[in-house]
Amino acid sequence: MRKKNFRQDNGTAYLLLAPIFLLLTIFVVVPFFYALRVSFYDWSFYQDSAFVGFRNFYMVLTDDLFLESVWVGLKFALMVMPALLVLAFLFANVVKRLGPRLSGFVKTAVYIPTIISGIVASVIFVFIFDYTGGLANYIIGLFGAEPRAWLADVATALPSIAAPAVWLGFGLTTLIMLAGLHDIPESYYEAADLEGAGAWTKMRYITVPLMRNVILYLLVTGFTAQISQFELSLVMTGGGPLSVTTTPNLYILNHFRNDVMVGNSIAASLLLFVVLGSISAIIFRVLNSEKAIDG
């Protein structure tokens, strides 16, 4: 029986798997279980760590700020993801129709924000939202409006940090969308044309259904990435005003920096892991991943 399963390249396969297996073990699996253990302790580097059971988790779960920060993360993702997906989808459709030379230029141009680091983008947008000399207030000033405190006003702070997030994610999302669009066989559209379908009908019945897996992928990775976002709020607002831009990761970082004991931040990280895991699971559930129809 076992002989049947034996293949000549098994050895090579294991050999090829070994590096990633080893690296994952060292940098992901071991730290994960170690973190699990530590989360049950009042962990200090100088004194003996004391076992405290679920106290760290209790502290985090009963901390209004943590729950608020998860909510902030969700709101942030809900602001960024729809805008990002719709814009990227529309733009990818435009790029698809461009000539090869022009589309090459546009693709490069649109990708540039992706390679700019989040910190640099935050600083650029801090200048844009500056109260006395910023571009945003200059533009609304042209229409006679009073300057706004974009980053200090409870109502505008979160949208203001969502804007650079959309800008940063736009390039990569567009390119992935574009790849998905190119994957749809032209013959479907030709057939639809013969039947007299309009642009909207083609979009509704051909493009969107066949893009499902691409969108699912972008949704899941994008959602978790946006909820875990923290450098934008760290640099642009420091989590304020009040706590309306304190994302979960910023909350964890603040605790890590300020707390005398470390157990609390680790418990919070593990809880965030649970939150992100369940959100991804819900997205998968709602949008069933299916094999593409064209095979």
Place this chain on the structure above:
Amino acid sequence: MQAKNGKSGSWTIASSSLLILALAVTGCGGSNGKNADPSSSASGSASPSASASASASASPSDSAPAEKVKVEFWAQKFEETTDAWFKKWVAEFNKSQDQVEIKLTIVPGDAWDQKMKAAQAAGKAPEIRTINYGNVANAAKTGQIMALNDLMDPAAFDDLYDNIRDFVTVGGKYYAYPKLVEPSAVLYYRKDLFQDAGLDPEKPPTTWAELLDDAKKLTNKGVFGLATAQTAPDLGWSSWGMQYNAAGHLALTDDWSKADINNDAYKSVFNFYQTAYQSGAMPKQALAPYADIKAFGEGKVAMQICGSWAIGQLRNTYKNMLDKVGVAPMASIDGDQTKTTATLGGWTLAVDGKAQHPKEAASFISYLLAGDPNIMIDFFKTAQFSKFSARKSVDDAMKSDVDASKDAWRALIAEKVIPYAQAEPIYPWDVSFALSTAIESAMKGTSVDKAIAKAEKDIDDFIAKNKLAGTNPKA
């Protein structure tokens, strides 16, 4: 089939050897990152063993085979002048004797906590570190730093001012040696703009009401009347002076059993910030963080409340502004300028709780901070007298220094602010932050009563959950 197999075989060999090579490289990188001295990335110092052998072979005196003891020293990054001062005197110390070699690493403030935690977790924390007064008690309580009583000359501690000695005392022992103090709140104002607004440039406001009133009068197109802290992280510490001023105490009772803020004194603090913000005299969005006097230096505000360190920034960066600037103690709630208007922040050096060479580490602290007064005078000079001595002997020596004795701003702060200033609180930052979040919410429109009630509840919850009652290390 056979041929194809052979072909793919050679491919797998090639690619797997590539992978193994990659693994070896990353593996090495990983272990380097883990084992190498954590400071190496910033200072470029080699790993301990490598530098030891290097210095042994490069040792100039062949007659002294005994190797110098290497001691790591992390200093938080401050102004350029301070960094230069650290470098200069570390080099001097290393030259002055052949027992101890101090390795200085300057760590940026925003990277400090992460870097320190990582080093502590790896058991590679520096043996000497900078630490501010507010953190000394907790670090002592959790064993992160070592008592210095047996490591340093007791006379060095007698030289400190009594109130400042108290900042580093926990349970009757000294856990750090002070380098400087700096009051957290001083009023800077523009004399020319006072004149333009019909105010007397020689009479800066002395009560909170006057301050708010003047701020409104000074607000003009393009110039705001007042800049002070307006975000919770800044308010958390910069409002301590005003809390002392109004209430005579800070946010917790002495035994840390509950919040002590639901009273008229704290309401007036909240009212001050609320009025200042909502009157339009303050910008709606901070032009710069509290500790930075940039907005004032660039002429965008007429009055700014900032720490004494801003003197250094004004003198170094905004020289053309100097003759228009007035400096005064921060206004008091009722005009009584002998009440506390500021807390004394500042920095000390401490020896790590797990230090391998505590004696050697302490000898450096003695040399730098507690030794020859001229070393410290050199520091205060480079800091443009924006920071103040914790030692009597240094102040005495400074009296005969021409530059120091002529400096009117220095005299004003030394005589009218510092004598009434208090220590920073040592209770957890969460308490200050809960309070300052409430102040910020009052500024943004919540009623003062509601904001205080929320802060009181948050602080009491925090005390209960963290079993804080009765844990004050200084009570």
